[in-house]
Amino acid sequence: MEYNFRKVEQKWQQYWAKNKTFKAENPPKGDSKNVKPKYYVLDMFPYPSGAGLHVGHPLGYIASDIFARYKRLKGFNVLHPMGYDSFGLPAEQYAIQTGQHPEITTKTNIARYREQLDKIGFSFDWDREVRTSDPSYYKWTQWIFIQLFNSWYNPETNKAEKIDTLTPKLKGFGTLSEKEQSDLLLEYRLAYLSDTMVNWCPQLGTVLANEEVKDGVSERGGYPVERKLMKQWSLRITAYADRLLNDLEGIDWTESIKEAQRNWIGKSEGTSLKFKVEKSDAEIEVFTTRPDTVFGVSFVTLAPEHELVSQLTTAAQKKAVEEYITFAKNRSERERMADVKKITGVFTGAHVIHPFTGKQIPIWIGDYVLAGYGTGAVMAVPGHDSRDYAFAKHFELPILEVVAGGDLSKESYDAKEGKLINSEFLNGLEVKEAVKKIIAAIEDKGIGKGKTNFRLRDAIFGRQRYWGEPIPVYYQGGIPKVLDENELPLVLPEVDKYLPTETGEPPLARAKDWKYKGQYEYEQSTMPGWAGSSWYFLRYMDAHNDKEFVSKEAVEYWKNVDLYIGGAEHATGHLLYVRFWTKFLFDLGLIPVTEPAKKLINQGMIQGVSSFIYRINGTNKLVSFNLKKDYDTTPLHVDVNIVNNNVLDLEAFKNWREEYKNAEFILEDGKYICGSEVEKMSKSKWNVVSPDVMVEQHGSDALRLYEMFLGPLELSKPWNTNGISGVSNFIRKLWRLYHSGEQLNISDEPASKPELKVLHRTIKKIVHDIENFSFNTSVSNFMICVNELTELKCNKRAILEPLAIIIAPYAPHIAEELWSQLGHKKSITYAEFPEFNESYLVESAFNYPVSFNGKTRFFQEYDLSLSKEQVEKEVLTLEQTQKYLEGKAPKKVIVVHNKIVNIVV
RNA sequence: GCCCAGGUGGUGGAAUUGGUAGACACGCAGGACUUAAAAUCCUGUGACCAUUGCGGUCGUGCGGGUUCAAGUCCCGCCCCGGGUACCA
DSSP: OOOOHHHHHHHHHHHHHHHTTTOOOOOOTTOOTTOOOEEEEEEOOOOOOTTOOOTTTHHHHHHHHHHHHHHHHTTOEEEOOOOBOOOOHHHHHHHHHHOOOHHHHHHHHHHHHHHHHHHHTOOOOGGGOOBTTSHHHHHHHHHHHHHHHTEEEETTTTEEEEGGGTGGGSTTGGGSOHHHHHHHHHTTBSEEEEEEEEEEETTTTEEEOGGGEETTEETTTOOBOEEEEEEEEEEOGGGGHHHHHHGGGGSBOOHHHHHHHHHHHOEEEEEEEEEEETTSSOEEEEEESOGGGGGGOOEEEEOTTOTTHHHHOOGGGHHHHHHHHHHHHHSOHHHHHHTTTOOOEEEEEEEEEOTTTOOEEEEEEETTSOTTSTTSEEEEOTTTOHHHHHHHHHHTOOOOOOBTTSOTTTSOOOOSOSBBOSOGGGTTOBHHHHHHHHHHHHHHHTSOOEEEEESOOOEEOOBSOSSSOBOOEEEETTEEEEOOGGGOOOOOOOOSOSSOOTTSOOGGGGOTTOEETTTEEEOOOBOOTHHHHTSHHHHGGGTTOSSSSSOHHHHHHHOSEEEEEEOGGGTTTHHHHHHHHHHHHHHTTSSSOSOSEEEEEEOOOEEEEEEEEEEETTSSEEEOGGGGGGSOEEEEEEOGGGEETTEEOHHHHHHHOGGGTTOEEEOBTTBOBOEEEEEOOOGGGTOOOOHHHHHHHHOHHHHHHHHHHTSOTTSOEEOOGGGHHHHHHHHHHHHHHHEETTEEOOBOSOOOHHHHHHHHHHHHHHHHHHHTTOHHHHHHHHHHHHHHHHHTTOOBHHHHHHHHHHHTTTSHHHHHHHHHHTTOOSOGGGSOOOOOOGGGGOOSTTEEEEEETTEEEEEEEEEEOOOHHHHHTOOOBHHHHHHHTTTOOOEEEEEETTEEEEEEO
């Protein structure tokens, strides 16, 4: 009998669930002795979409599961939880279309996800499951929002503090009216209401955060996005910009994610500088990173939205400026992005006085200057800034050279090196020195000072949607007030429809009699998708606590995530927000860590391989791939599940769709060969491979091994089911090592030297692989190990028992089965990972470790003597060298593969 | 444009980080078993040359360099992928 994976896998999955094998215990209160070291392995929890999982989704979960199981075997108390990020747009859109409550859709989808996840045999502690849409969870999301509302960022202590430490610092605060006090405090609170330019998406009827907008359209749905001024809740993430940037140094995340966050935060150090407007008291303040080029300023450009525009514009230019501003306003964000190269602008008619030369400088308006960054105004130095250069060329403005080294007739010279020229007291200085000198001069004159700007904007927190956490705020006399903690959760009210109202208010405005204490209006927007995911890693530590978001004991023990696995697409979204909230909660003394995850691994995407059939145009005839060149054909997607090795299953195909029932085929060698192409895995491309089908056909151990075997975890790669036979063979070979026929066939004899060598080499490699997250190579190493043991006809318990343990993280079902057949009563989860013993790897007395160039290797070491020069330039064979060295004083000679490669003197 | 990560057989990918390049697997070819097929097992498989036998030459995107030794380190190019983009 062959290995029956269906029976075995089902058996152990039921066993694990029944015995709660993977339950992670928080240590008992006050007991600091005898606690196992903790290890926290976290996956980015999924949004439960209606489509279910495809084979790409579990990739990261399999990797984290292997690591979690490995750490348990290494004696750690492992926290490995799973939950659902269950607020989100698809459920809401489905609700809009069908009228079905999103909660029902969500529950159905979660049930399906759970079923699929269970089949793969993950070692999650399901007792700690969280769902962000569950009131017992979002109660605490709302609670954290209230803490943000009640806090401000104290620049002196460089941390968030309760708002009551601020009020004594505000002069005359007590004399203000309640409304004035509220308005003033909103300028400091970390969660605040303000008039903000937002990304408004009319089709979705909501605002979007910057990272939810890609190329001027919404990331979800691809609808156009426009700029709009709205009263909105925001979170003051900018207060944390410096810490978010600096703390990247201390965490083990991939360089590309860190770099993406650095760019997103976009710290730039420069100088503010005021230009006095001619014949006016007004001043234009600009921000520049190149104050050294100040003598190259030939005009000043304002953003169209700049507050001084109307005041400055001369009567003669009034009409032109107004027209331009209307034009700029109506030009949507998308158009602006699409034709970046199109240069537009208008002259105001006004001038500023150059602070150093006293010359008259024209003031222009241009939409290449962004209102939201810096001061919304720039000093234009066309000689040394490519955008100013393009603008100057277009409007025929003067271009001055102040840093030597470029050729300004062709392009601007933007490099920060070279000697200053045409710059009075800066002449002859290098750029670096010139920057220092000019900043000193600017500060002397009192017209500016050194300043740091960030690209990062505050995060818009309100969404005009139904399916999200209600923001726990009500309005009393126009003053926003947060609910009391004991009034939480503020439960999402029922509505008749999930659409905005006819007057454009959010869906929550439809809720009947939904008022605080029956009289005050609640805030009608809900929180964005990332709210719940910004702290969920903490909730798993203490998932059922109804007194606190997490208990002190739990968080003191689990601290933060040791290994976090998830997609790189969250680089500037979730991964930035979760760091922000972690730092905030730390500032309030609620948690002991400033970063959510010590190590982060980004798994790659698994793409689909689509199959194509070729229909001869105008007929119902299908021609095989290699013959299609003789016909005029249209390629059509065909379901990859009825294609095997590019060969179409004709019977299955005829039943696949009604229209192909009577299709005719032009075959080659009696087969219909399909074409193929790598694309994103999606339903519409018929290239979705479901993990359920893989588990059904090959078993979950095979699926797990194969997903790892496919290539490095972090790489994106196409799914190709063909190769799975390799790992299936491996599983059967492993089974055969322990069995002859149906009988367990195990010998209690002691292991031989060669057998021990195979085992220990494997242990060494696997430990190295796992700790470096090279799960793909460990699968190969298992195969080599089993092949070698098969060759040695090894059926010894002394080898097979430890082998089962080291394979267990990868193929847990077969490992459990073998373990129990070997007579163990407890799950292999509680076994101990075998210790590696290097001595088994030493082959002979001649072969021992040699330290060489600071590294230890297993080379042969011979005591020989030889003058360095003799072998220095020549690689000799061992025999030749030995002849050379007769009778000389002993020296070490490094020999690799029978050739002397180096001499240690 | 800028930033990041890559480029190794027909394919996915190894290479203990400077030490026999191509592990392992897929695919392909040949063989054994079988009436036959499936399954299983064995052999071969970077290219070119030599093949009655041990062999030889080239080879990790391209061009240089360092080294006894380079896929790996240095310099200069080329190409693919990802992120980001008027951020002054």
